[in-house]
Structures are given as structure tokens and as C-alpha cells.
Amino acid sequence: MRETDIAIIGGGPAGLSAAIYAASLGAKITLIDDGLELGGQLIKQTHKFFGSEAQFAGIRGIEIAKKLIQEIERCKNIELITNATVTGYYEDEVITIIQGADGNIMKKLKAQRIIVATGASENMLPFINNDLPGVYGAGAVQTLMNLYGVVPGNNVLMVGAGNIGLIVSYQLLQAGIKVEAIVEALPKIGGYLVHASKIRRLGVPIYTSHSLKEVYGTDWVEKAVISKVNKNFEFIPETEKELEVDTICLAVGLSPLSDLLWQAGCQMKYIVELGGYVALRDDHMKSSLDNIYIAGDVAGIEEASSAMLEGKIAGLNAAVSLGYRVDNFLELNINLRKELKELRANPLSEKVKIGLEKALIKREVD
Amino acid sequence: MRIKEHPILEFNPGKKVKFTLDEIEMEGYEGEPIASALVAAGVKVLSRSIKYHRPRGFFCAIGKCSSCLMKVNGIPNVRTCVTKLEEGMKIETQKGKGDFN
Numbered sequence A: 001m002r003e004t005d006i007a008i009i010g011g012g013p014a015g016l017s018a019a020i021y022a023a024s025l026g027a028k029i030t031l032i033d034d035g036l037e038l039g040g041q042l043i044k045q046t047h048k049f050f051g052s053e054a055q056f057a058g059i060r061g062i063e064i065a066k067k068l069i070q071e072i073e074r075c076k077n078i079e080l081i082t083n084a085t086v087t088g089y090y091e092d093e094v095i096t097i098i099q100g101a102d103g104n105i106m107k108k109l110k111a112q113r114i115i116v117a118t119g120a121s122e123n124m125l126p127f128i129n130n131d132l133p134g135v136y137g138a139g140a141v142q143t144l145m146n147l148y149g150v151v152p153g154n155n156v157l158m159v160g161a162g163n164i165g166l167i168v169s170y171q172l173l174q175a176g177i178k179v180e181a182i183v184e185a186l187p188k189i190g191g192y193l194v195h196a197s198k199i200r201r202l203g204v205p206i207y208t209s210h211s212l213k214e215v216y217g218t219d220w221v222e223k224a225v226i227s228k229v230n231k232n233f234e235f236i237p238e239t240e241k242e243l244e245v246d247t248i249c250l251a252v253g254l255s256p257l258s259d260l261l262w263q264a265g266c267q268m269k270y271i272v273e274l275g276g277y278v279a280l281r282d283d284h285m286k287s288s289l290d291n292i293y294i295a296g297d298v299a300g301i302e303e304a305s306s307a308m309l310e311g312k313i314a315g316l317n318a319a320v321s322l323g324y325r326v327d328n329f330l331e332l333n334i335n336l337r338k339e340l341k342e343l344r345a346n347p348l349s350e351k352v353k354i355g356l357e358k359a360l361i362k363r364e365v366d
Numbered sequence B: 001m002r003i004k005e006h007p008i009l010e011f012n013p014g015k016k017v018k019f020t021l022d023e024i025e026m027e028g029y030e031g032e033p034i035a036s037a038l039v040a041a042g043v044k045v046l047s048r049s050i051k052y053h054r055p056r057g058f059f060c061a062i063g064k065c066s067s068c069l070m071k072v073n074g075i076p077n078v079r080t081c082v083t084k085l086e087e088g089m090k091i092e093t094q095k096g097k098g099d100f101n
């Protein structure tokens, strides 16, 4: 059976950063990713990033991905298994990997440490006919138009006015696709107001306290009905409005992809501020199991910038726990945690901070 | 449909390739996901739900929702959103849970 020091599951910003950091200490790394290309969410993001300067703010997501991938390719002790899905974790610390278009290649890998950086999947929204073709997650819309230059539809209703909803709406407009409206169930816009005003100036109405009630169509979306909602998110009768759209783009949040952590038996907790069930972890990003670390959106829905820092922390500590040495280990740990703290020192991170506090396992010794 | 002009992105698609969907010939680019080539060709229904045969389309693009499962070169339940298109591929809409016939 193949063996490695550290298996990293997921090649988004968290997994890539973890790999680079742990490899720099000399550990043998195997990174497994199931996307068609490495980079996770980053490769779809054509906008300039917000966040701190040290974490590439002002650079487009796709450029950040390129830099990280170049660095990975330079590391001789990182083995890449791409276009492959980790499907299981077994008690004897073996993970199973399924590869190939028809899934007929199965590899087993025994790893002394595992860093789970699987990211998140998009949330669904309950509305009538929500399974019709033409209803997409925002990430899928981004993949089609930003990676492959494919038009997902002609007339889009965006559901959700958080940063993702706003950014993807703007990207749709850039691609020459009509955005009919944005609906947001909350009474106010969740994302940055600069993004919102940019979109409004381009003529897209943003309806707050509104949600999507129903979609019509035989084989695909032909029409949508939106309606006002009250404080309890119940539809208010007689406030319906019909929109002629063929595409619904859902940007109503993400949930951590934590299946493997459940399977491994990590201590899990539902933490609403972090987007759902997450593994409890200490400030080294180690879960309740000694051999499993976590980083990025799977540890709590946040940003690429925090995902990269968490990845570095997980990578550093996983490697050191295996006996790999670095001179200023304590200082590095303290600095990375300080950077994370600074990154989260803004009003939009308040919720995340409450969630992280609930997820923290306190260690007695450092 | 494909995006014709973009203010910041340049698309460098691979080689043009031919494939079939239920024996109808179509074109796409080598290496793009099969499902993306289908959407570009105007195909919206990729599969049918097992029990009520409701139409299913492209949804998550990350291989996690099973909305895009199709038969590819005779193999059922292939996630076409994370499988690369190749010259001459035989794509079929699959009935029910899928079989190898």
C-alpha cells in the first residue's frame, strides 16, 4: 500500500497552503483533489480579492491560485493525485481514493496525518419546483461562465445579496448576461455596499425582504414568482411578482463538506455561525483526533484569506507533530495566529468569531 | 451558447471535438466538463429523477449533487460536471439507476 506522512484532502487555498508549508519542513505530502483543475473555489473568482494585503488582497482569485499551484509544482516532496475523490476513511488510518472517469481506479493510502480541506457545498432553498434545470448554485454559474466561457442562461434571478450573490451578479453582467433582479430575504443587503451600488447603477433592482416562492416550467425554468416576506421569513399574501427568467442562481450560503470528518469519528458540533456541522479543533487546527487536522471552509465558512492561514497552521503543526523540525516553531505559530486575528478584526467577522469560540478545544499546554 | 466577449477574461479552449448525445452529433472543446459542453450546446435536461422522472440539470459543478449523472461510453452514473470531454465520446441520458447494457 502507498504510504505518506501527510495526506491533504482538497486542493483549494486551504489545502494548497497546508501542502506548501508542511513540505517546506521536509514532510512527504500527498495532496488529493477532485476538481478538474487544482485551486478549489479560487479558480472561478475573477474579481479582485478583499482581505488583508499579506493574504493577496487586490489580486484576482485566479491569480492567487496560479501562484500557489506554481509553488506546489516546485516542491519535490509533494505528490499530487488530481481528479480523484477521497471516498472513505478507515480505522487503520487508511483513506480510499477513487479516480478515473468511470471511477474504476481505487487507491488506498496510509497516512500518518490527514489534513481535511474539502471546502463547502452550496445550500439549497426550499421553493416549488426547485429541482428544475435552470436552477443553479452560484458556484456552478461561476464555473460555467468564468472557467469555460459558457452562458448558463439568458435571464437570471439571483437569490441572496451577500457578497457571493453580489459578486456573481456582477460577473454575469460582465459576461453580457441579463440579471433580472436580486432578492434577499433579510431586510438589508448582507454584502459590501460598494458591490451593491455598482450593480444597482447597472440597472439591476435589489429587492430586500423578498424571497423566491415558486418556479414554473415543464422541463426547465420558464418563470419565477417572488414575494415579500415578513420578519419570520413567511411570504406575505398579495405581494407576489412574476419575473420572466430562465435561470435561478442560488447564493444562499454554503455548508462545510464534513462527511469524512464524521466518518473518522471527530467530535462534531452544529455551529450556525460557521455554516453547519464542523469538527471541534484546537488552535493548531487539530481535531479531537490526534491524526486529523482541518482547515478552510470545512472548518467554518469564511474566506480564502483565512483558509490559507488555517492551512499554513495545520500544515506546520501536522509536520512538527511527526518530528519534522523548524527553528522558530513557536514564533511561527504565534505569528500565523496573530495574522488570523488581524484578518478577523472587522465587523463582518463578528459572527464567525462567535462561532470559532464555540468550536475551540482548549489545550492545557502549548 | 458561449460568451463572445469578456472585459477581463480570455478563454483558451482546447481543440474542438465531436461527441454524441443519444446518437446526435455535437461539438465541444476537449478537456472541458462534458456537462459544460452540453449546456453550451443548449441541452438543459441532463438526467431524470429515478422515481418520478423529473428533469435534472447542471446544478453544483463540483461533483456533489448527482444531478448530472449520465451514461458515458457505456458506463452509467458518470458525474459529467467533473469528467473531461474527449473526442468521440458517446453520451447517453440514462434511465433509472443505470445499467451497463
Ligand SMILES: Cc1cc2nc3c(=O)[nH]c(=O)nc-3n(C[C@H](O)[C@H](O)[C@H](O)COP(=O)(O)OP(=O)(O)OC[C@H]3O[C@@H](n4cnc5c(N)ncnc54)[C@H](O)[C@@H]3O)c2cc1C
Pocket: A009, A010, A011, A012, A013, A014, A015, A032, A033, A034, A035, A038, A039, A040, A041, A042, A045, A048, A049, A050, A051, A084, A085, A086, A087, A117, A118, A119, A120, A139, A142, A163, A164, A167, A168, A257, A295, A296, A297, A298, A301, A302, A303, A304, A305, A306, A307, B062
Ligand atoms: C463568489 C465567491 C466570491 C468569493 N470572494 C472572496 C474574496 O474576495 N476574498 C476571500 O478571501 N474569499 C472569497 N471567497 C471565499 C473563498 O473562495 C473560500 O472561502 C475558499 O475558497 C475556501 O477555501 P478551501 O480551500 O477551504 O475550500 P475550496 O476552495 O472549496 O476547495 C476545496 C477543494 O477540495 C476538493 N474536495 C472536496 N471534497 C473532496 C474529496 N472528498 N476528495 C478530494 N477532493 C475534495 C474540492 O474539489 C476543492 O477543490 C469567495 C467565494 C465565492 C463563492
Ligand code: FES
Pocket: B057, B058, B059, B060, B061, B062, B063, B064, B065, B066, B067, B068, B069, B079, B080, B081, B082
Ligand atoms: S452538477 Fe452536481 S454532481 Fe454534477
